[in-house]
Amino acid sequence: MNRPYSHEIEVTVELAKEHGLTEWEYNRIIELIGREPNYTELGCFSVMWSEHCSYKNSIALLKTLPRKGDRLLVEAGEENAGLVDIGDGLAIAFKIESHNHPSAIEPYQGAATGVGGILRDIFTMGARPVAALNSLRFGDLSNQRVKYLFRNVVKGIGDYGNCFGVPTVGGEVYFDKCYTENPLVNAMAVGVVRQNRIAKAIAKGVGNPVMIVGSATGRDGIHGATFASEELSEESEAKRPSVQVGDPFTEKLLLEATLEVIKANYLIGIQDMGAAGIICSTSEMSFRGGAGMDINLDLVPTREENMTAYEILLSESQERMLMVVKKGYEDRVIDIFNKWDLHAVVIGTVTDDNYLHFWKDNDLKASVPARSLVLGGDAPVYKRETKKPAYLDQVRNDKQLKVNEPTDYNTTVLELLSTPNITSKRWVYEQYDSMVQTNTIIGPGTDAAVIRVKKANKAIAVSTDCNGRYVYLNPRRGAQIAVAEAARNVVCSGAIPVAITNCLNFGNPYDPEIYYQFSEVIAGMSDACSILGTPVTGGNVSFYNESQTDRVYPTPVIGMLGVIDNLDYITTSSFAKEGDRIFLLGETKGHIGGSEYLALAHKKNIGDAPAIYLNKEKLLQEFVLKAIQNGILESAHDISDGGLAVAIAECCVSGEKSIGANLRMDMNMRPDLFLFGEDQSRILVSVAESNAKKLIELHQNYSSILMEEIGTVGGSKLTINEIIDLDIGKIYNAYYERISSIMSAAKSKQIVVTEN
Numbered sequence: 001m002n003r004p005y006s007h008e009i010e011v012t013v014e015l016a017k018e019h020g021l022t023e024w025e026y027n028r029i030i031e032l033i034g035r036e037p038n039y040t041e042l043g044c045f046s047v048m049w050s051e052h053c054s055y056k057n058s059i060a061l062l063k064t065l066p067r068k069g070d071r072l073l074v075e076a077g078e079e080n081a082g083l084v085d086i087g088d089g090l091a092i093a094f095k096i097e098s099h100n101h102p103s104a105i106e107p108y109q110g111a112a113t114g115v116g117g118i119l120r121d122i123f124t125m126g127a128r129p130v131a132a133l134n135s136l137r138f139g140d141l142s143n144q145r146v147k148y149l150f151r152n153v154v155k156g157i158g159d160y161g162n163c164f165g166v167p168t169v170g171g172e173v174y175f176d177k178c179y180t181e182n183p184l185v186n187a188m189a190v191g192v193v194r195q196n197r198i199a200k201a202i203a204k205g206v207g208n209p210v211m212i213v214g215s216a217t218g219r220d221g222i223h224g225a226t227f228a229s230e231e232l233s234e235e236s237e238a239k240r241p242s243v244q245v246g247d248p249f250t251e252k253l254l255l256e257a258t259l260e261v262i263k264a265n266y267l268i269g270i271q272d273m274g275a276a277g278i279i280c281s282t283s284e285m286s287f288r289g290g291a292g293m294d295i296n297l298d299l300v301p302t303r304e305e306n307m308t309a310y311e312i313l314l315s316e317s318q319e320r321m322l323m324v325v326k327k328g329y330e331d332r333v334i335d336i337f338n339k340w341d342l343h344a345v346v347i348g349t350v351t352d353d354n355y356l357h358f359w360k361d362n363d364l365k366a367s368v369p370a371r372s373l374v375l376g377g378d379a380p381v382y383k384r385e386t387k388k389p390a391y392l393d394q395v396r397n398d399k400q401l402k403v404n405e406p407t408d409y410n411t412t413v414l415e416l417l418s419t420p421n422i423t424s425k426r427w428v429y430e431q432y433d434s435m436v437q438t439n440t441i442i443g444p445g446t447d448a449a450v451i452r453v454k455k456a457n458k459a460i461a462v463s464t465d466c467n468g469r470y471v472y473l474n475p476r477r478g479a480q481i482a483v484a485e486a487a488r489n490v491v492c493s494g495a496i497p498v499a500i501t502n503c504l505n506f507g508n509p510y511d512p513e514i515y516y517q518f519s520e521v522i523a524g525m526s527d528a529c530s531i532l533g534t535p536v537t538g539g540n541v542s543f544y545n546e547s548q549t550d551r552v553y554p555t556p557v558i559g560m561l562g563v564i565d566n567l568d569y570i571t572t573s574s575f576a577k578e579g580d581r582i583f584l585l586g587e588t589k590g591h592i593g594g595s596e597y598l599a600l601a602h603k604k605n606i607g608d609a610p611a612i613y614l615n616k617e618k619l620l621q622e623f624v625l626k627a628i629q630n631g632i633l634e635s636a637h638d639i640s641d642g643g644l645a646v647a648i649a650e651c652c653v654s655g656e657k658s659i660g661a662n663l664r665m666d667m668n669m670r671p672d673l674f675l676f677g678e679d680q681s682r683i684l685v686s687v688a689e690s691n692a693k694k695l696i697e698l699h700q701n702y703s704s705i706l707m708e709e710i711g712t713v714g715g716s717k718l719t720i721n722e723i724i725d726l727d728i729g730k731i732y733n734a735y736y737e738r739i740s741s742i743m744s745a746a747k748s749k750q751i752v753v754t755e756n
Contacts (some may be wrong), residue, residue, distance in 0.1 A: 004576075007213040008276055009039045010039075011037055011038060011039055011042050011736075013026050013037055014040075014041065015150050016029075016046070017286055019042060019043065019045075019046035020044065020046055020050055021042075021046055021049065022679060025045075026051060029042075029045050029372075032368075032369065032372040033078060033368055033369070033379055034138070035525025037368075038365075039310060039708065040309045040310045040313065040314075040358070040365045040366045040567075041366045041367075041368055041540065041663055042121055042310075042315050042368060043310045043313065044279045044283075044313060044314070044368065044373065045368075045373065047275070047276040047279065047314055048276055048279060048280060048373040048374065048379065049373070049379055049380060050276075050650060050755075051334055051509070051541075051543050051544070051728060052275050052276075052279060052542075053275055053276050053375070053379075054374075054375050054379040054380065055132040055378045055541055056132075056379060056381055056382050057131060057382050057384055057509040057510075057515075057543065058504070058509070058518070058541040059375060059381055060066065060381055060382070060383045061383070061518065061522045062076075062077075062442070062522065062541070064158065064522060064523075064526060064527065065525060065526050065535075065536040066526060066529045066530050066535045066536060066564075067326065067535055067536050067537075068535055069499060069533070069534075069535035070088075070483075071084045071085045071092055071107045071319055071498050071499065071537055072084060072085075072537060072564055073085055073195070073198070073385075074537075074715040074738040076535075076536050076537055076538040076539075077375075077538055079125060079200060079201055079538075080095070080121040080122075080124050080125055080271065080272060080417045081093045081095035081122055081125050081127075081189075081191075081501075081537075081538065082094055082095060082199050082501055082538045083095060083125065083193075083258040083537070084128060084193070084454065084498055084499050084539020084561060084563075086369060086456065086458060086460070086539065086563050086740040087456065087458070088456040088458075089194055089195050089196065089573050089730075090192060090194060090195065090453065090455060090456050091127075091192075091193050091194075091195050091198065092127075092190060092191070092192060092193075092460060093122050093125040093127035093186065093187065093190070093191045093192075093193055093608060094188065094189065094190040094191070094462070094469050094501055094537070094559065095118060095121050095122065095137070095501050095538055095539065095540075095559075096118070096133075096187065096188035096464070096501045096502065096503045096536070096539055096540060096557065096559040097114065097117065097118050097121070097186070097187060097188075097503060097539070097540040098114070098185065098186050098187075098503050098505060098540050098542035099111060099113065099114025099117070099185045099186075099187060099543050100182060100183065100184050100185055100186075100505065100545055101544075101545075102114070102243040102244070102386070103149070103153055103156075103183055103185040104149070104181065104182055104183055104244040105243055105538075106150070106153040107149045107152035107153045107156060107183070108153070108155060108156040108159075109154075109155070109156060109244065109245055109246060110156065110185065110243055110580060111153040111154075111156030111157045111160075111185050111187075112156035112157065112159060112160040112244070112246045112637075113151070113160075113243075113244040113246040113318055114157075114185055114186075114187040115132060115134075115156075115157055115160040115164075115189075115246075115252050116160055116164075116248065116318055116319065117187075117272065117274045117318075118167065118187045118188065118189040119132070119164065119189050119251065119255075120251070120254075120274065120319075120321070121136035121189065121272055121274070122190070122191035123191060123255050123259060124199060124200040124258065124271060124272045124321065124376065125193055125198060125199055126194075126197045126198050126259065126262045127191030127192055127193035127198075127255070127445060128191055128192055128193070128204060128255075128259060128410045129164075129166045129189050129190065129191045129255070129453055129463060129473065129723075130166070130167075130190055130191055130429065130437060130439055130453075131167055131168075131169045131170075131189070131190040131193050131439075131440075131449065131451050131535065132157075132161050132166050132169070132187065132188065132189050132190075132447065133169060133170045133171045133187075133188040133189075133190075133377065133463075133464050133609075134157055134169065134170045134171040134185070134186060134187050134464070134465040135171055135172050135184070135186040135188070135465075135466065135503070135559075136150075136153060136154075136171065136172070136173045136174070136184065136185055136186070136428075137173075137174050137175075137176070137183060137184035137505075137552070137555060138150045138153075138173070138175050138177070138179050138180075138183050139176070139177050139178075139179050139180030139181075139183070139424070140175060140177050140180065140305055141420055141656050141739075141742050142674075143180060144600070145180075146175075146180060146183075147742075147743065149183050150183075150234065150743075151237060153183065153185055154428050155431065155568055156429055157187070157432070157539060158431040158432045158433075159187075159248070159342035159433060159668075160246055160248045160251075161248075161433065162432065162433045162436075163248035163249055164248040164249075164250070164251055165252060165436055165437070166189070166254050166434035166436065166437070166534060166736045167432075167433060167434045167435060167436045167437055167439070167440050167442050167443075167451075168271045168429070168433065168444070169434050169440055169444060169449035169462070169482040170360055170443070170446075170448065170449035170462060170463060170464065171188075171425075171428075171429075171444070171453060171464050172415055172425075172427075172465065172500075172726030172733070173363075173420075173425045173428055173465075174353045174421050174468065175471070175601070176418040176468065176553065176605075177550070178468075178550055178551065178552050178557050179552055179553075180549075181547035181549060181550060182545045182546060182547055182550070182552050184505050184542075184545065184552065184557075186464070186503040186505070186554055187499065187539075188462075188503075188559045188712055190460065190462055190561070192453055192455070192544075193336065197262055197263060198566065199262050199267060199269070199270050200269050200270075201269055201271040201281075201284065201285055201288060202268065202269035202285055202288045202324070202608060203268065203269055203282075203285040203286045203287040203288070203289040203291045203293065203324045203350050203666050204269070204289035204290065204291050204324070204350065205268055205291075205324070205327070205350055206291075206349075206350055206351060206352045206681065207327055207349055207350065208268055208324050208325060208327050208346070208349065208350045209324070209325050209327060209330050209346045209349055210282070210293055210295065210325075210346070210347055210348040210349060210350060211321060211322070211323045211325055211330065211333060211344055211346050211347065211474040212273075212278070212300055212301070212320075212321070212322055212323075212343070212344075212345055212347050213254070213257070213258075213320070213321045213323055213333075213337050213342060213344045213345075214250070214254045214273075214319045214320040214321050214342055215247065215250055215254075215303075215317060215318065215319040215320050215342075215343065215345060216301055216302055216303040216317070216343060217277075217278075217302045217303065217307070217312055217315045217317045217627055218303045218304050218307075218315060218317045218588065219301065219304055219307065219311055219315060219321065220243070220244050220245050220315070220316065220317055220318075221243065221244035221245075221277070221315060221317060221318075222311055222314045222315055222316065225739060227436050233299060238466055244316050244317065244318050245317075245318065246318045246319070247318065247319055250318075250319045250342070251318070251319045251748070252477060253340040253341065253342055253344060253470070254319050254321065254340075255306065256338040256340055256579070257336055257337050257339070257344075258270070258321060261323070261333055261336055261337075262337050263726065264332070264336070264614070266325055266326055266329040266332055266333050266726055267323055267324065267325060267326070267573070268324040268325065268326060268350075269286050269288075269289065269323070269324045270287055270321055270322070270323045270324070271284060271321065271322050272320075272321055273316070273317075273321060273322060274316065275316060276314065276316070276534075277313065277314055277315045277316050277317070277320075277355075278295075278300070278312065278313050278322065279313040279314060279373070280316070281321075282295060282321035282322060282356055282361075283356060283370045283373040283374050284374050284375075284469045284653070285322065286354070286370035286375050287333060287348075287370045287371050287373075287374045287376070289324075290354065291350050291351065291352060291354065292302045292349055292350070292351040292352065292353045292354045292355040292356060292357070292370060292372075292618065293348050293349070293356050293357070293370075294348045294349050294351055294359070295347055295348035295356070295357065295358050295359065295526055296347055296348055296360070297309050297312045297313070297347070297359065297360040297365070298359070298360055298361065298561060299345055299346070299347040299348075300312050300347055301345055302342045302477065303317075307367035308360075308362040309366065310365075312360075313358060313366070314485075315451065316327065317662065323348060325511060329376070330346055333662065334741070342666050346536055351353050354369055354370055354371065355367055355368065355369055355370065355418070356369075356370050356373075364461060373746070384509055384512065384515040385397070385511055385512040385515065386515050386519055387513050387516055387651075388426070388513070388514035388516055388518040389513040389516060389517070390513070391611075392462055392473075392474075395428045395472075395473060395605070395606045395607070396473065396593075396606075396607065396608050397606070398435060399501030401592060401598065401606065403591060403592065403598065403601045403602075404601075404670070405670055405672050406672055406736075407669075409433075409671070409672070409675070409720075409723045409724050410724060410725065412600075412672070412676070412732060413645050413646070413649060413724060413731075414459075414599075414731070414734040415600060415728060415734075416596060416597065416600060416642045416644060416646055416724070416735045417642070417731060417734040417735045418735070418737075418738040419596055419599075419600060419642075419647055419738075419741060420738065420742075421456045421596060421641060422596055422641050422642045422646055423734070423735055423736075423738040423739060424736045424738075424739070425444070425445070425736050425739065426445065426736055426739075426740070427739040427740040427743055428444075428739070429443075429444035429445060432444070436447075439451050439452040439453075439454065439611075441459060441567075441571060442461075442572055444453060445654065446493070446572060446573050446654065447463065447489040447490075447493060447573050447595060447636075447637060448461040448462060448463040448489040448490075448492065448493040448560075448562065449461065449462050449463070449489045449495075450493050450495070450570055452567070457567065458563065458564060458565055458566075458567070459495075459560060459563075459564040459567055459570060460495070460562065460563055460564065461489075461493040461494070461557065461561075461562035461563075461722065462558050462560065462562070463486050463488070463489040463490055463557050463559075463560050464557055464558065464560075465482055465485045465486035465487070465489060465519055465539070465557070465560065466482040466555055466556055466557045466558060467482065467594070467640075467641070468552070468553035468554065468555040469553065469594045469599075469605045469607075469609075470594050470609035470610070471517070471553060471554045471555065471556060472553040472554060472594075472605060473516075473593065473594045473606075473607060473608055473609045473611035474594065474608055475516070475517045475520035475521050475524065475604065476520040476521070476523050476524035476527070477524060477608075477609045477611075477612060478494075478521070478524065478530040478554075478556075478609045479520070479521040479522075479523075479524030479525045479556050480525075480527050480612050480614060481527055481609060481610070481612050481680060482525075482528075482556055482557070482558045483500065483524075483525055483528035483532065483534065483558050483560075484528055484532065484614065484680065484681070485638060485640055485680075486500065486558040486560035486610060487528075487532050487534060487560055487562075487621060488621060488638045488681075488683065489560065489638055490560050490561070490562030491562070491624055491625055491636075491683075492573060492624065492636040492637055492638050492683060493562065493564070493570065493571055493572075493619045493626045494564050494569035494570045494571040494625075494629075495562025495563055495564045495569075495721070496562055496563050496564075496565075496625065497532060497534050497560055497561075497562045497621070498531070498533075498534060498537055498538065498561055498562060498563050499534055499536070499537050499560075499561050500534050500535075500536055500539075500558050500559060500560050500561070501536070501537050501558075501559040501561075502525065502536060502539035502540075502556060502557065502558055502559065503539055503540045503541075503542065503556075503557040503559070504518070504521065504539070504540070504541045504542065504555075504556045504557075505542045505545050505552060505554070505555040505556070506518050506541075506542070506543050506545060506552070506555075507543070507544065507545055507546040508543065508544055508546060508551075508553035508556050509543045509544075514551070514554075514589075516555070517554040517555050518618065521554055521556045522668065525556060525558075528614055531614040531615060531617075531618055532614065532617070532621070533607065533618075534560065535648070539559070548553065565575055568628075568631070569628050569629055571628050571633055571635065571636050572635055572637075572654075572655070573637035573650065573654055574634055574635055574651055574652075574653075574654040574655030574656075575634075575635055575651045575652055575655065575659050575661060575686055575713040576634050576635060576655060576686070576713070577634065577688065577713060578634075578659070578714040579688075579689055579713065579714055579717075580634050580686040580687060580688055580689070580697075580712065580713040580714075580750055581686065581687055581688075581689060581709060581711075581712055581713075582648075582661060582663065582664075582685070582686050582694045582710050582711045582712060582713060583684075583685050583686070583687065583695065583707055583708065583709050583710065584644070584682065584684060584707070584708050584710045585620060585623070585624065585680070585682060585683045585684075585685060585705060585707050586620060586639070586676055586679070586680075586681045586683060586705065586706060587679065587681075587706045588644065588677065588682065589611075589669075589677065589680050590670070590673030590677040590679070591610040591611070591677045591678060591679050592607065592673060592676065592677050592678070593606070593607020593608045593610065594607050594608070594678070595608070595610065595641075595642075595643070595676065595677065595678045596607050596641050596642050596643075596646075597642070597643065597676035597677070597678075598677070599731055601667070605709060609675075610678055610679050610680050611679075612680040612681060613681065614634060616681055616683045616704065616705070617680070619702060619704065619705055620681050620683065620702075620705050621700070622702070623698070623701075623702040623705055624636055624683055624685065626701075627685070627694060627695060627698055628697060630694065630698065631685055631691075632686055632689055632691045632694050632695050633685050633686070633691075633695075633700065634685075634686045634687055634691075635651060635684075635685065635686045636684070636685045637650065637651050637683065637684045637685075638682075638683055639678075639679075639683065639684055640678065641678065642676065642678070643675055643676040643677050643678050643679075644674070644675050644676075644684070645675040645676060645720065645724065646659060646676070647684050648663065648684065648718065649718060649726075649731050649735065650735070651686070651738070652686060652718055652728055652731060653728065653731055653732045654734055658728045658731075658732055659714065659715075659716050659728070659730075660714060660715035660716050660728050660743060661711055661712065661713050661714070661715075661719075661721075662664070662711050662712055662714065662717075662719050663700045663710050663718075663719065663721070664710070664711060664721055665710045665711075665720070665721065667709070667721070673723070686713055692709075695707075716728050716729075718731060
């Protein structure tokens with residue numbers, strides 16, 4: 001084998017450190033390839049061994065999660081996205097990933113390319129994307145920089161998804177000062193694929209051609225993976241070139257061309273070029289197939305002059321794929337991509353030596369074993385030191401939980417409904433096209449979105465969920481709650497929870513207190529997924545979400561998939577008919593630690609996360625599902641942020657027409673704790689008068705779940721005992737107008753500079 005050489009830059013340990021590698025890692029590279037790497041090879045290792053690509057500080061713990069299930073077609077991490085069997089020869093591909101660092105620097109393109117990347121992960125599986133969701137975190141909306149980030153992230157998500165033609169059907173938005181410098185932008189996508197057309201990310205078959213398809217390659221996004229694997233600092237602004245630039249119209253063409261090639265059965269394997277670009281897709285596909293590749297970088301279509309091998313290999317230009325095509329079918333693939341006005345170029349062949357050889361200008365620029373670069377191969381694996389955070393004992397001090405009882409409960413309800421974390425995110429989702437493709441049955445603003453699967457006369461329910469406050473206060477329990485609430489959300493829509501994807505957002509893993517949070521979250525997720533029967537299909541870990549001034553709450557976002565086998569089971573959260581009877585399921589203990597009510601009173605996050613008993617949670621979900629499947633329930637709504645009073649108010653104003661409710665409850669504690677506490681495993685349901693007896697009879701099979709009739713639907717007011725008496729119009733305005741008024745005011749204050 002020829003030894004690669006380069007006259008570009010001398011490689012030293014110091015240069016390796018500048019590339020984000022440690023001295024031990026640099027010496028390990030020398031050991032693996034049997035010599036010192038050249039500059040191009042150093043760049044390849046630096047991005048592939050970055051946290052973003054190698055998961056070197058997380059994979060050991062991630063492997064402890066439950067990753068097998070009867071419905072799973074692939075294990076977590078085997079392919080670009082998770083695959084779940086929904087019957088009738090169909091599967092759902094779904095995944096969630098972060099684009100946090102790029103969005104902090106360039107919010108519009110950072111968010112837009114996050115959407116583009118996750119969509120490509122779905123259609124490289126052969127699946128047509130049918131839905132997009134997102135989970136967003138920002139600082140306090142009184143901060144002008146936060147408003148700028150918020151506005152442009154939402155616009156980037158909306159513009160990309162709307163132009164591509166995928167409905168953005170759900171998600172969540174939270175605000176807390178810990179996210180001021182580090183917004184979290186997690187994008188999720190869902191697709192449907194016939195099981196006989198599933199494409200794999202693999203390279204095999206000596207002599208099979210390797211093709212790059214889609215857009216031309218530029219210098220945008222070089223070292224984006226490394227940039228996403230370090231803390232934000234004052235120098236981060238200078239790394240705008242590490243933020244990719246997206247083109248949703250090109251991606252739409254790429255989707256159609258890719259699915260046409262997959263349907264024609266011309267492919268051996270295919271992978272999206274996301275983080276780390278060509279070097280990532282060539283190495284991962286080769287490693288999975290036990291193969292190598294010979295690649296001529298002179299053949300890669302570029303849009304900038306004089307690009308080096310280093311730049312071409314590491315570029316993260318968007319809307320590109322790597323394909324391994326059956327030999328003899330190259331021209332047919334090229335014809336299809338030409339029809340869609342896209343590049344499709346043979347740049348190399350599959351080999352049997354397990355090496356990646358990259359040539360340019362007749363020089364061998366890099367030559368490394370495929371396995372030396374990748375997760376699951378020779379990439380380093382660490383398990384870091386853990387230390388229980390000192391802050392936990394401080395924030396859990398019960399003496400801080402004293403709250404004066406409100407003198408005016410009406411005002412408190414309206415204040416809670418207008419807090420940014422609870423109030424409707426209509427200002428956000430009205431910028432998204434949620435109805436394109438005409439499969440959306442239930443869209444944004446509810447517990448879970450529901451999308452029709454026409455080919456099977458079924459539907460799927462999807463939600464994203466995480467209360468970062470709870471996870472900060474109790475990492476293990478907070479993670480259990482995130483999984484449980486995501487499952488509860490899809491259950492309230494009539495779906496059976498079947499699997500999760502996750503996006504784990506944390507600070508620096510080298511900090512023992514951060515790694516303690518991470519390890520406890522993994523344990524909590526494992527607890528909940530095992531008991532609820534929702535295995536992990538894959539996802540994303542995003543570390544280093546901290547700046548010089550703050551670090552984010554540990555935020556393990558859960559993307560939950562549920563299956564609705566009969567469209568008659570679809571259920572909404574809104575009260576519908578006068579006279580329907582309202583029942584509260586689950587036990588109320590008045591827990592206010594980590595609650596919105598406590599934050600409203602103290603302006604800080606203190607206490608402990610609410611208790612959750614996962615076996616009882618599972619039983620509650622089974623009870624509600626059985627009631628839905630028996631046609632008993634008119635509505636079902638998870639009780640979460642803001643507690644019972646907020647949940648009731650949401651049920652009153654979340655339907656096509658607002659309607660009141662009259663409730664009378666036996667409160668065995670202070671009314672504010674009863675109404676605003678955030679105890680877990682509670683669901684609010686309504687039933688027609690004619691079905692109330694059926695619910696009571698069914699409950700006999702679930703008698704360990706507390707059930708209490710608390711009122712009726714009807715009128716133009718929400719009344720609770722003698723302490724709350726609110727016009728529905730006031731509730732509606734408090735719930736729906738808050739964010740739009742803040743953002744409208746922010747927009748009107750912007751200074752517009754024009755040239756004379």
